[in-house]
Amino acid sequence: MYVILVYDIGDKKVGKMLKLCRKYLNWIQNSVFEGEITEVKLKELLSEAKLIIDKEKDSIIIFKSRQEKWLEKQVVGKEKNELDNFL
Amino acid sequence: MYVILVYDIGDKKVGKMLKLCRKYLNWIQNSVFEGEITEVKLKELLSEAKLIIDKEKDSIIIFKSRQEKWLEKQVVGKEKNELDNFL
Numbered sequence: 001m002y003v004i005l006v007y008d009i010g011d012k013k014v015g016k017m018l019k020l021c022r023k024y025l026n027w028i029q030n031s032v033f034e035g036e037i038t039e040v041k042l043k044e045l046l047s048e049a050k051l052i053i054d055k056e057k058d059s060i061i062i063f064k065s066r067q068e069k070w071l072e073k074q075v076v077g078k079e080k081n082e083l084d085n086f087l
Numbered sequence: 088m089y090v091i092l093v094y095d096i097g098d099k100k101v102g103k104m105l106k107l108c109r110k111y112l113n114w115i116q117n118s119v120f121e122g123e124i125t126e127v128k129l130k131e132l133l134s135e136a137k138l139i140i141d142k143e144k145d146s147i148i149i150f151k152s153r154q155e156k157w158l159e160k161q162v163v164g165k166e167k168n169e170l171d172n173f174l
Contacts (some may be wrong), residue, residue, distance in 0.1 A: 028148060049098060053164050075148050076146065076149070078142065
């Protein structure tokens, strides 16, 4: 399964969340990740994420597609994932 | 065509960008939008966006799917788009 994950969380928790998401997915923009993941691994990610976020304030949205080819990606401006190498 | 649009842009331009994107799409999280849009309208949106962003620093990523049903959406935590009514 191919997913896009975006989060909007309090500043203090961003570091933890970033680290968690990068364990499972590819970081493509500030708070946006994408990648192939199994249903089981996604559940694992979300269980861990729920320990980090404040459910009253923070949010995570996951878009799931059975196949990556069903989604076409277009980037305007700077491609950010080059940063990935430095962190 | 169904799209998800995410941007990562400098603070000073966020207001303009938000206003522009909301003309064409539904705001679902901080810098995330989704919705049905034609290829022509998307080009229009991106032409206007290119006038706002700094191509060296800012980025916009668009994921396009021919049909919304090919994407399943899951939200964890707070659903943000209720804010839409207040702005």
